[in-house]
Amino acid sequence: xxxxxxxNMRDGCAKVNGAFLAALGDSVLSHGAxxxxxxxxxxxxxxxxxxxxxxxxxxxxxxGRTPGExxxxxxLPGQDRGARxxxxxxxxxxxxxxxxxxxxxxxxxxxxxxxxxxxxxxxVQVRLETILAALGGGIATQTxxxxxxxxxxxxxxxxxxxxxxxxxxxxxxxxxxxxSS
Numbered sequence: 707x708x709x710x711x712x713x714n715m716r717d718g719c720a721k722v723n724g725a726f727l728a729a730l731g732d733s734v735l736s737h738g739a740x741x742x743x744x745x746x747x748x749x750x751x752x753x754x755x756x757x758x759x760x761x762x763x764x765x766x767x768x769x770g771r772t773p774g775e776x777x778x779x780x781x782l783p784g785q786d787r788g789a790r791x792x793x794x795x796x797x798x799x800x801x802x803x804x805x806x807x808x809x810x811x812x813x814x815x816x817x818x819x820x821x822x823x824x825x826x827x828x829x830v831q832v833r834l835e836t837i838l839a840a841l842g843g844g845i846a847t848q849t850x851x852x853x854x855x856x857x858x859x860x861x862x863x864x865x866x867x868x869x870x871x872x873x874x875x876x877x878x879x880x881x882x883x884x885x886s887s
Contacts (some may be wrong), residue, residue, distance in 0.1 A: 715739040719743050722761045722806045729813065729865035730872075743783055746799065753869055754876060764814055766808035766834060768868055774834040778805040778814075779827045787826050793818055800876065803830070812837045814862045815875040820855040836862045 723740040726747075733753050738746040745759045762778035780803075785791045793801045803818040815834045821830065832848060839846035840862035848860045859878050863871035 716832060717762070718763050721808070722763055723759075725808070725865070726761055726813070726868070727806070728734050729868040733869055744794065744801075754800045755874060756797075756799045757795060757802050757872075758797075759804060760793060760818070761800040761802075762805040764805040764812075764832065764837075766807075775831050776807060776814075776837060777829045777831045779828055780821065780824055781827050785826055789826055789827070790823050792822050793826070800873065802875065805830075807837050809838060810841060812840050812862050812864060813868055813871065814860060815871055816860055817858045817875070817879050820852050820858045832862060833852055834862050836860060840864055840867075842877055845874070 710774055714792075719742075720740045723743075723745045727734055727737055727740065728743070730747070730749065730753075733749050735750055737748070742759060745761060746749050747757050747759060748755060750759065755782040760782075762780070764778055766774075766776040782791045782793075793803065793819040795801055802815065803821060804813055804815045814837070816830055816832075821828070831850070836846050836848040841864065844867040845861065845863045848862070850858055850860060852858050861871050861875050861878075
């Protein structure tokens, strides 16, 4: 059973990573294995040249959450239950934290700088209204408060708008880092 679950998680990872690469299209110069998390990608200008993308399935499970709230569960490879972890910023790569709501075909990008030293299976949320607004307008944003980290702008987009949403995400993250110094 555990082996089957691990296989399904790898398949899900490959699907989300594959959709991310497909949405970036000709901007992708090279990338790591789609079955790996994080996914390392080299992109053509004007996008950032070297990114490390932590990509997850965005789900909206019933019960236990505010109605209409969707989430990813932040678990890093090798992170054990009860352990804390951080995203890997090494090697000069820009870190992207994102997900795909596959049923609607919408990508969501969170501010990776807001997620440091997090617990196993940390929930990271987005409202359904934001996902639906992206379906209607290509890109949508939502501002949310994160305990101990301030405010974050979440970006949702359709696949055709992923390059623009990535640039927006990087600009917002850089602005936030500049304000905190």
